[in-house]
Amino acid sequence: MCFNFEASAAANIMGPVSWTNNVVQESLPPPCTNATSEITLVGATGTITLSTSDVICPSLTPFGFPFLGSGDWVITGGTGEFSGITGSGTGRVVILPNGKSTVHFSGIVSY
Secondary structure, eight states: OEEEEEEEEEETTTEEEEEEEEEEEOSOOSSOEEEEEEEEEEETTEEEEEEEEEEEEEOSSTTOOSEEEEEEEEEEEEOGGGTTOEEEEEEEEEEOTTSOEEEEEEEEEEO
16 A cells, blocks of 8 residues: 655754655554654655654554554655655654544664
């Protein structure tokens, strides 16, 4: 399955940011499934691209929501102010039944 998520936000070092996440996921659980994604952040001062590798699992509720995921991410490129950017870390995601998601990344980035 393929999914495409889009969002907007703001970051101190990038200004206004648009965010695109293209996800490829194996068949839906039971109980868990692997997923990979490519995320692109486009800001006023450049772009950052990263890839993720995650495991997505349903929660222990009757309908399985929210789905919970965790995994690793690595920066694969950057432009503008972020040319030569490197970094990696871990992430987690909460996917609600209405399609809304909350994503948290932690790690180290150098540019």
